[in-house]
Amino acid sequence: MYGIKTSIKLEDINVPEEKLWRYYLGFLPEQGRPFLSPLRKESNPSANLFCTQDGTILLKDFALGTFNIYQFVAKKYGLVFQDAVEKIYRDSTTDSLKLEEEIYENLEKFVQKDPTKIQIEVRSWKDMDLEYWGQYKITLPTLQFFKVLPIKALWINDKFVRVDYKTYSYEYGGGIRKIYSPDTKTFYNNIPAGVYAGYNTLPKRGKLLIITASQKDAMVWHELGYIVISPQTEGMLDGELMIELKNRFKRIVLNYDNDEAGIKYTQLNVKKYNIDYLFVSPYNEISEYTKNKKELPNLIL
Numbered sequence: 001m002y003g004i005k006t007s008i009k010l011e012d013i014n015v016p017e018e019k020l021w022r023y024y025l026g027f028l029p030e031q032g033r034p035f036l037s038p039l040r041k042e043s044n045p046s047a048n049l050f051c052t053q054d055g056t057i058l059l060k061d062f063a064l065g066t067f068n069i070y071q072f073v074a075k076k077y078g079l080v081f082q083d084a085v086e087k088i089y090r091d092s093t094t095d096s097l098k099l100e101e102e103i104y105e106n107l108e109k110f111v112q113k114d115p116t117k118i119q120i121e122v123r124s125w126k127d128m129d130l131e132y133w134g135q136y137k138i139t140l141p142t143l144q145f146f147k148v149l150p151i152k153a154l155w156i157n158d159k160f161v162r163v164d165y166k167t168y169s170y171e172y173g174g175g176i177r178k179i180y181s182p183d184t185k186t187f188y189n190n191i192p193a194g195v196y197a198g199y200n201t202l203p204k205r206g207k208l209l210i211i212t213a214s215q216k217d218a219m220v221w222h223e224l225g226y227i228v229i230s231p232q233t234e235g236m237l238d239g240e241l242m243i244e245l246k247n248r249f250k251r252i253v254l255n256y257d258n259d260e261a262g263i264k265y266t267q268l269n270v271k272k273y274n275i276d277y278l279f280v281s282p283y284n285e286i287s288e289y290t291k292n293k294k295e296l297p298n299l300i301l
Contacts, residue, residue: 008089015092017057020069034186037061046185062185066233116190120169121153136287138219147171191232198229209249213256216287242273257284
């Protein structure tokens with residue numbers, strides 16, 4: 001039918017991301033403060049929105065992963081990615097998103113130019129910590145190699161935040177860190193886009209590099225004896241970094257989660273960068289494999 005756009009692209013959508021998040025969430029949370037996940041039932045808040053250095057707003061769900069607005073809409077409404085893009089386009093060009101502008105007058109406060117200030121007080125390692133990480137076959141030397149610290153106190157923008165007795169900080173230097181509390185499913189992050197866990201420990205040259213979905217998975221791969229890094233979000237890899245890495249390593253294997261988002265971005269990255277890939281079937285991720293199998297897999301890449 002004439003006059004109907006049937007192949008919508010991302011650039012066709014001209015609505016600020018914060019307005020889209022406000023519309024599809026029904027509210028706009030304070031940056032870095034957990035709220036109940038809109039994608040599943042839970043009793044403890046484990047989701048939060050955060051703004052990357054390039055201005056992209058992402059939702060982190062402790063159990064499900066990280067979503068941009070298009071992935072979130074796809075997951076929420078049970079759509080494939082392209083259908084989600086077209087839904088957002090339709091909504092943004094109808095009265096659905098043409099709400100009173102004063103509702104959004106304070107949205108720009110969400111997008112902070114300065115990263116969230118996260119301060120911690122470190123405690124000593126305890127048996128409970130080693131037991132938790134040990135279920136993934138991650139040892140103390142590996143935790144220290146990846147600069148993981150147990151903490152007993154936390155401040156977000158100088159405001160005290162109570163933490164669970166089992167809470168950890170992934171340290172990136174200069175006050176840049178990720179806070180991870182597995183029992184209460186809380187998450188805080190002020191890490192800029194483009195920062196990869198493990199990058200600063202890479203050798204100048206190597207035969208094989210694994211790029212995996214999370215720092216926990218990276219630590220499991222490290223225990224297996226592989227050189228590994230992980231991005232902050234499971235999406236498209238940085239182009240300039242990939243050029244560098246392909247010059248430094250003879251082979252690169254991508255190991256994203258074996259789920260809808262992981263498979264989608266694996267296919268896109270493999271096609272774009274001509275690299276290999278691996279899924280640890282039937283589990284979503286290698287850390288899940290080691291937890292369920294009670295042993296490290298005998299993988300030869």
